[in-house]
Amino acid sequence: MDIRLEGISHSYGDTEVLRDISLEVTSDQIVCLVGPSGCGKSTLLRFLGGLERPTKGRVLQVGSPPEGCLNPLTYVFQDFALLPWRTVRGNVSLVLEDHGIRGDRAEAIIADVLSRTRLSDFAEALPRQLSGGMKQRVAIARALAVNPAVMLLDEPLSALDAQTRELLMDDLVSLWTRAPFTAVYVTHNLAEAVRLGHKIAVLSRRPGQIREVVSIDMPLSERSHGNPELEAVQSHLWNLMREEAKAADEELLDV
Amino acid sequence: MSDPREVRFRGGGFAPSARRGVGLVVFVVLIALAEWGTRSGFITPLTLPKPSDVLATFGELWQSGLLMKHLVPSLTRLLVGAALGVSIGMSVGVLIGLFSYVRAGLVPLVAALFPIPKIALLPLFVIWFGIDEGSKYALIAFGTFTPTVVATYGAVDNVDRSLIRMGQSFGLSWFSIVRKIVLPGAMPGILSGLRISLAIAIILLVAAEMLGAEYGIGAYILQAGSLYDLERLFAGVVILSLLGVVVSTCIGLLEKRMLRWRA
Numbered sequence: 001m002d003i004r005l006e007g008i009s010h011s012y013g014d015t016e017v018l019r020d021i022s023l024e025v026t027s028d029q030i031v032c033l034v035g036p037s038g039c040g041k042s043t044l045l046r047f048l049g050g051l052e053r054p055t056k057g058r059v060l061q062v063g064s065p066p067e068g069c070l071n072p073l074t075y076v077f078q079d080f081a082l083l084p085w086r087t088v089r090g091n092v093s094l095v096l097e098d099h100g101i102r103g104d105r106a107e108a109i110i111a112d113v114l115s116r117t118r119l120s121d122f123a124e125a126l127p128r129q130l131s132g133g134m135k136q137r138v139a140i141a142r143a144l145a146v147n148p149a150v151m152l153l154d155e156p157l158s159a160l161d162a163q164t165r166e167l168l169m170d171d172l173v174s175l176w177t178r179a180p181f182t183a184v185y186v187t188h189n190l191a192e193a194v195r196l197g198h199k200i201a202v203l204s205r206r207p208g209q210i211r212e213v214v215s216i217d218m219p220l221s222e223r224s225h226g227n228p229e230l231e232a233v234q235s236h237l238w239n240l241m242r243e244e245a246k247a248a249d250e251e252l253l254d255v
Numbered sequence: 256m257s258d259p260r261e262v263r264f265r266g267g268g269f270a271p272s273a274r275r276g277v278g279l280v281v282f283v284v285l286i287a288l289a290e291w292g293t294r295s296g297f298i299t300p301l302t303l304p305k306p307s308d309v310l311a312t313f314g315e316l317w318q319s320g321l322l323m324k325h326l327v328p329s330l331t332r333l334l335v336g337a338a339l340g341v342s343i344g345m346s347v348g349v350l351i352g353l354f355s356y357v358r359a360g361l362v363p364l365v366a367a368l369f370p371i372p373k374i375a376l377l378p379l380f381v382i383w384f385g386i387d388e389g390s391k392y393a394l395i396a397f398g399t400f401t402p403t404v405v406a407t408y409g410a411v412d413n414v415d416r417s418l419i420r421m422g423q424s425f426g427l428s429w430f431s432i433v434r435k436i437v438l439p440g441a442m443p444g445i446l447s448g449l450r451i452s453l454a455i456a457i458i459l460l461v462a463a464e465m466l467g468a469e470y471g472i473g474a475y476i477l478q479a480g481s482l483y484d485l486e487r488l489f490a491g492v493v494i495l496s497l498l499g500v501v502v503s504t505c506i507g508l509l510e511k512r513m514l515r516w517r518a
Contacts, residue, residue, distance in 0.1 A: 051420060070426075071425050075421070077421060079417055081420070083418060083436065085440075085514075097435075098425075142425075
């Protein structure tokens, strides 16, 4: 299933946040959205999953979601959004219960996603007992449980420390190589973007517009730290963003 | 350069932890002081009865079976009244927390009802619900209703919106979101509201029983008071205090059970 954004514009009151954004998200590819803070990239992600409505433009699903897909557009949030009163197992089963999946069928799915995220030993733990990285893995396991057509990741690694971020990035890469999924990945971290993105859309400062879409053809599994090709892309992205980021920063001071 | 000095410790504190038995010691010391004072004549019998006499009265009350005769109707009134008030209060509170129109319509009403001393309405309740149990249930229910509503909708307001957004993003039904996300998330606030509501319930129970009841702790205290029988009066007061402690302990246990995830 593909996702197409057609001429999305949005304003909050008098403040124009996004202007005429069109973008295609193709199956089994990861599209990264990068941009300076306040450029509306998280807002754009909320449009993608239908959590908010744009003032103008449409979000279209092209094709139908695959068989057995419970929740075609599934989010992974920056702050994890785990229910603190439910165990790891309970948090995953939460999203299955409403689809009438209980008992053995639910058990099988939960066991599968927990083993894919290396959490099998922590099924009975409560969120407060887990580290940040593990919490985000639970959130990813929960997202995988509904077998999404498109994963919408909203700065999923931004609340984590640098080492955990590296490890979790490896996790995401290996999850994708084993079973490719479609994803839109919002981040302000360019290293994450060049590591995970097949396509990287650079947004300008407010009102957010697409400045450039960069494609990287190198397979995810071959991308490594300090790869010169990726470094080149990253510095190109940084050049695009530097001016925007600087201007955005100064703009915030004026307000 | 002067001599090295150890850095002064200035952290710590502000983190009360459980200290077993201290509460009991306070009680024992106070009662011992009263006993000593009354025995030595430092406190006249007209001021305070001897704690040992109060205990003896309590024993008599127990043996004569009068204790149960007073306690059972009181507990029934408390239970029925509080259960009514708390359950209606919680439902209304959740509705106020969830629906803009209900909120706009009821919050001013609740604010208007809250400061009314409910005891003042007892004569009215007697006319509406009858002189017997009905008016007492209604008084206690009404008294617990308002604080429960306020605590509940405050607690619902404080539920983490990102969790609700998460529920919506996974396509959970409205009912599931309320039952699995909003209610558990509001539970800490609801339970601390319950503490206040139930204390108010005990106060109103006594007030209701003083105004017209043959049996009940309030009636017992009133009788003792009008005869200036201080021993019996204090025995009644002690029962109320114990009732308060028991209720508070029960809520503590409930919190421990239901809020284990917070720890």
